[in-house]
Amino acid sequence: MTNPMFRRLLQSSALASTLLAASVQAESYPEPIQALEEQGVSVVESFEAPGGMTGYVGEIQGRSLAFYLTPDGDHVIVGTLLDKDGQNLSKASIDELVTGPKFAEAWPELEESNWVRDGAEDADTIVYTFTDPNCPYCHRFREQAKPWIEAGKVQLRHIMVGILKEDSLTKAATILGSDNPEEALKEHQSRYRQGGIDVDRQKVSNAHLDVKANNQLMQKLGLQATPSTIYKTDDGKVQMVQGLPNPQAIERMFGARP
Structure with a gap:
């Protein structure tokens, strides 16, 4: 058994070494x-x-x-x-040294998050996007992605969050808590300009904790806008775009227009 006084000396020594290393680095x-x-x-x-x-x-x-x-x-x-x-x-340096490694490390968390598939199961390209049901830019992003999705080339995985409006969380939970979330998402998208999917309290009860977990993941990753979209380039590097991507960014994500 280690002598208690000796153990405290070891702990103090380790703490001093840590503080010294931090001081030297600074x-x-x-x-x-x-x-x-x-x-x-x-x-x-x-x-x-x-x-x-x-x-x-x-x-x-x-x-x-x-x-x-x-x-x-x-x-x-x-x-x-x-x-x-x-x-x-500056952006190139940030992407290479900060953003890329950060989101590459987070990729497994995205895979395990509460998302809704939008596109073919066997699509070559998988893209994660944080989607608020009330976000007009999320809706426009989905419209931009439509040709690639319909061609079977891209699968969007919507990580449903509720952050923009009072009913964002309940709409997101209604979609996630549905028996068929993919069809519920399609219904919401088709009725977006009329207010989107009708809130169903039972479905909200089923999935409101899943939406809150997605909110927490978004906050943990330091993302402050929807859509926030994470994808892999052809050489396997992970990239992130916040807000509505421009046409050049769309092609970098999805490839040439089908």
């Missing part, structure tokens, strides 16, 4: 970067940036951001870096 960053940390920014990774700058990616309150240390080491620029062609270099 001190290894230049002062402007340390100043950002003091404001709540968590530094994830650094990289070589154009113009002799050192780039960093980090997170604050669930939001990813990029910032750049000037060559003199005395100043930091927070924001978007564009190249001469207008390409967003």
Whole structure:
């Protein structure tokens, strides 16, 4: 049996080592970067940036951001870096170092979440999207995806959430709690402009906890808009788009228009 005093010494030593390691890591960053940390920014990774700058990616309150240390080491620029062609270099760095790994790690949680299939079971492309029944952009996204879904190329998996309006949760739970959620989702989509599916209290009772679990997953992943859509590229990298995707993003998700 370990002596209690010796065990406390070991614990104190381990704590001191942890604090020292954190202190050394913090001190290894230049002062402007340390100043950002003091404001709540968590530094994830650094990289070589154009113009002799050192780039960093980090997170604050669930939001990813990029910032750049000037060559003199005395100043930091927070924001978007564009190249001469207008390409967003900051987003590329965030996607590679933060967003991609974060959502790749979360992919199994998406698979195990409470979703409704929309499209062929054997579709080559599977895309997860957080859908609020009252979200006009979710409805427009589904309309954009229609050609790929009808061609059997894409399966959307709607992770039903209830966040936008008072009856969002009950509508989402009515869909999830139905005997056939796929048909209930189709009914809601076809009647969207008339208010969508009618709330059924028994079905809400069946599935309201599932919708709340989806809400919690969305919050955990730091997503703040619907639709929020997660997909895999041809080379297996995981990407995420918040809000209504533009036509270029649609083709990156789904492939060439059928």
